[in-house]
Amino acid sequence: MPDGLQALGRAVKQAQYKQHRALDSRLAAAGTTLAQWDALRAISRSPGAPARALAEATFQSGQAFGTLAGRLAALGLIERRPGNGRRIEHYLTPTGEEVLRAGHQIADEVLAACYSGLSPADRTTMLDLLQRIDGGRGA
Template sequence: MGATLAQWDALRAISRTPGASARELAAATFQTEQAFGTLAGRLVAQGWIERRPGHGRRIEHHLTPSGERVLEAGHKVADEVLARCYTALPDADRATLLRRLVVEDA
């Protein structure tokens, strides 16, 4: 799909919280602020995100239409991988796993 897992994860975090700061996105992606800043710079260079001025010194992060397409392509890959990982489980076990994941994620 043309993106690394770290890039896709950053796009996913920005999609979930448009306008988030680098600090917030670094925490969401388990990176340092410096590492996220470097990654965000690459995402800007690829045309996948925009950085916009926010309140004070805050810089907000937003997906571009190109970034949204990359994110969607990554979701398809992730869905395919997860389907292969859990295909051996009986339907009832998959349903139970999904219920537990959704409850714990909420």
Template structure:
């Protein structure tokens, strides 16, 4: 296998392992990785549209709309009319509680996922991935 293919596969394997561990652990606080990620996005951008939130969570607008509907039914998200036909998304108190519980779980899971790397390697890896994704501040 070519080096770049091996690198791409290793990144995908690490992500898959992390997602499985997060999904399993988040179930203990009554949510899923997709739901918790949506709650995080709404928390970061209260009042945002489905289009904005879909982009922030790497989903299609339709997929995000379905997910937001489930979160609304669960009492975690409130949808309100916005400007024009836009629907704004806000967390409810129950949504804030689930988000906070998810943060605690995620901190523990991710610390475990990266535990084999010393702090300096974690910093280096973060910097390299930020350069690859264009999030290095330049």
């Protein structure tokens, strides 16, 4: 029988899985996937960032992010421009900004449903606890 820590770890993973499945399903209506929308969100937060930084921000390997960025560029959602040295900088296109905005609206709806069983105070407490586990870093 799993101890309390294993049960806690599984509950966190289960909540994340449910959230990701709901997001991916609904984001399809905006013509994107969760991984693509998350990459657009990271690029929006750090325009001109190199792939290495964006891979870290999206919890991907550098190679996986490079493949994803190539797909996003082919879809016309981002531009990849030469930077200093071998650095490639990433920027959203107007189409990418539209998809990102649609994704934000969908994410707000999905997350409101996912956390509807928690009061605003409970959500604040949960966020605080998860940020403590992550060393205080915010999203």
